[in-house]
Amino acid sequence: MAWLKQLAFAEKKYLLLFALYSLLLAGAIIGQAYSIVKIVDSVFIQQSSFNAITPYAALLALAICIRLATQAFLQLSANRYAGIVKTKVRQQLIAHWSTPSTKPAGEKIAILQHTVQELHGYYAHYIPQFIKTMTIPASIVITLFFVHPTSAIIMLITAPFIPLTYILVGIQTKAKSEQQLTKMNRFSSTFLEMLYGLQTLKLFGKAHEQEQKLNEHNRQFTAATLAVLKIAFASTLFIELITTLGIGLVALEIGFRMIVFQTLAFAQAFFVLTLAPEYYQSLKELGAAFHTGRGSLAAAEILQDTLKTPKREPIWGKEHFAQAPFLLLKDASIQYEQQKIGPITLSIPAKQTIALVGPSGHGKTTILHMLAGLIKPDEGQLFIDEKEQSTIEEKEWRQEMMLVSQKPYLFAATLRENLQMGANYSDQQLLEALQQVQLTAWFKQLANGLETKIGEGGLGLSGGEQQRVALARVWLKKPSILLLDEPTAALDVQTAHAVHQLIQQFHHRSTVVIVAHRYESIAHADAIYEVINGQLKRGEKHVANGFK
């Protein structure tokens, strides 16, 4: 809640605008009631001629126009306001997720699109309505104090019952309804889950059983939803009754005054009676907006939790370093939710090749990411040529360093663009790179050659072909720091052999770190380390031999 409010107050201009529009709206409502009353009063009670009402008709027309216009502007600026907040949150999230993390991409996309969109209700409806409700009923009551104070007092006394009802009903049912709301939210995903299972079931001729299960879930879901809605509807029923009672009390008191005491004229009485429903309406609307706003709370919690996870974006400086530098990771550690990597100290002398081996999921890739300056260790430091990483110039580092990830990503672009990655190489160089990674035969069958479009995520290319395109990038860039994450995992033995020869070209020219599980990959390493449970163990060459 605090987070939502903090974001709300970041855009003060809009809050002021809402207040201004609300005041105008209140004025229009009162003006509308006043002119209507005047018209009816003059023809009905004063028995005056039709011409006498012209100024009031004009006033009424004006009030109606202002009312419509302010309402339109209020809602439009409310939408814009919500849009600004949402865009800001999206930007924060993107900035937060700029380093490799364990959260699946699908989940991140869902959060950016749907979860953020759920904030809309809070900013586009709840906040403007809150300001409206602070303004309009107050203006009406103050006006009525001048016209007929008793009615104003009755309205003041009945008003608190409306928010009170919301609070009481809210407290009583909060736990229950929240529980059921999560159940409701989960239903769509359960449904999805069932659809996924359909393939397996069909192959085994069991799809009909799933249909019964779906029916069962369906029924439970309906019952749960209706139970929650019943509560919500009951609270509106109660509020409607309070409103009716309030208006009834006002009417009764007016009736007494008019007939028994004869102290109240028709005009005043009619004025009170026209404004009373507007007064209660505005209070009721807050209740409705409150419900919409509540829907945003769950989303806000998810977003807050997401933004709370530590961010490991490294900072960069201006210093230079020698080509193929000496790399040192000192006492570096990273604390994931489930797992701690490090503290480790790993030194890689300039132009040496070291290999990291060990079971998957024990931290090899994280260590590689720290060495690449992709993530900053929670504790400890990366030193490049004995200078702290944070003092090194980022651009220079990017020019000299290359990391090939386990699953290199090919962008939805042409083969040429995927090889160049923003740099400029001649066709000759590109073809030679393809030759180096043994993609020439594959390349020859492409009708459009280098201009062949590659689908998102390299659709249509095999895993091995994708990895070889990524390795062709390495050959083109010729980095002086080369980090490889299982470069031959998706390759068959023959192609892997060729790729190893390619990597050999960097041996004792660049500083190379290779994460591998094949013996061949580490055969030429100057040193071998085993990573187990986030800890480093120095291995000897014979470890590598026994590793097969």
Added chain:
Amino acid sequence: MWQMVLSEKRDFLLALLAGTVSGLTAVALFAQSGFLISKAALLPPFYIILILTAFLKLFGVAKSVSKYAERYISHRVTFALLEKVRLRFFQSLQPHAHSLLSSYRGGDLLTRMTKDVDTLQQYFLRVAYPPLVALLVFFGTMLFTIWFSVWLTLLLLVSVILCTVILPMLWQKPKESMSQQQYTEGLTEYFFGLTDLTVAGKRSATEKALQELSITFERDLQNEDKQALKAQLVNQAIALLTAFTVVVLGAYFVANGSLNGLYLAMLLLIALTVFEVAVPLGTVPMHKAKSTQAFERLTAFDIAPLPKQALQQGNFQTLEASSISYSYPKSDFQALHNVSFTIQAGEKIAIVGPSGAGKSTLFQLLIQNLQPNAGEILWNGQTMSQIQHEQLWNQMGIMLQHNHFFSGTVKENLLSEQNDMLMEEILKQLQLPFSLDQEVLEQARNLSGGEQQRLTLARVLLREAPIYFLDEPFAHLDTKLTTLCTNLLLTLPQTVICITHKLDELEHFDRIFVIHEHHLAEVGSYDDLMEKRGIFYGMQKFL
């Protein structure tokens, strides 16, 4: 969609009734308070005021209660309808699920569909019955007002027609914007390619482009809201304009004596209240368009034709592929090129080759999840693509690379009608220390990869089908278990077709198919292939 609504006839009528009563009592409530105040101005006897006030209370309570009933019943109908929609969707998806789910991004498609089902929720609540309620309330009100002034009633009629019929026709159908899809695609590229982008120094440029996309995405979201807002405002403008005309025209009639001034306040309040049911009608066309789109997307499968031919009688004898080729949709590459072979009943075939060479594509073609672009596959000489899927699958035991598990017991997850003894025996053979009623969590979270694979293998082995298709069945098993499972498969009387990347258990297969660079490069027994010193030999040598 109307047919479905009408299937809930009783509740539909009840919701309509409750909605009408609540609308009419609201009108009555305000009409009466207007009358009360005017009457009071004429100083009638006090008991008249008391009676009128009592009625006021009655209308008030009736209005609140009927509103509650309307909401409750309309939501009940809605959820009953959604239940049906889901079930129908499930039934219509069922024949097509295999091809949808095995295609690229099948999951995304499903997600969108579940959202479509949720969109239909709006149909009943905002499209199906509110216009009817509005019509009934207006009709009732006009029956009443016509006693006081014909002209004012006519005025009401014109406004109503404008509000409910003419304007909704003018609202354009919302254009489906591409921005969401573009944003999703942009984000997908960004997150999957994050490491490569950072390393290539292209991240900040991409982030900027993403920011642009997010702004466009947000703007399109807002345009949708704006359209709804516009429609609602226009309806409200008509309502207020009507009230204005009622006052001015009414005042004119009172002044020239054709209307009793006593009723002016009442008529005015009626005009103001009756439009409360009309203002929400502005969004009807928008919701209608949206739910129609959703409904169309959901029922689109009903149209796609399914093979209908019955499987010819007789035992399984041959499975033949004749020059089949396949390329994935929207792709320039042929994932499988000109593959031909014949497999005889009882043969044990291993399909090997580097990853991405086309093994899995061949597998999907054989089990009818994909259809070849060229060539055909024949079952006992009958073209497979024309045979009804269920009948074919009945003859097959299929183990996919990713298999689905359900929360329940081991027995339920075996998906078999065989007796318990046999099930237990097979579990034992596969060295799975499970009892049949042991719990399996959703997605088999409590089982290791190897256990999941052996459990799926048990599923297949329990089927009395003449041919088994297995896609990487041993990927998560250690050498000992791989040997155990391979030997088990090789002693079976069934035909076995097994994709594998483990090259050390191949000696006892009858034939080995080597798929290399998207075609069938070599076929033969282990010894033949080793002697030939071709691709297979090379693969073995480097092992």
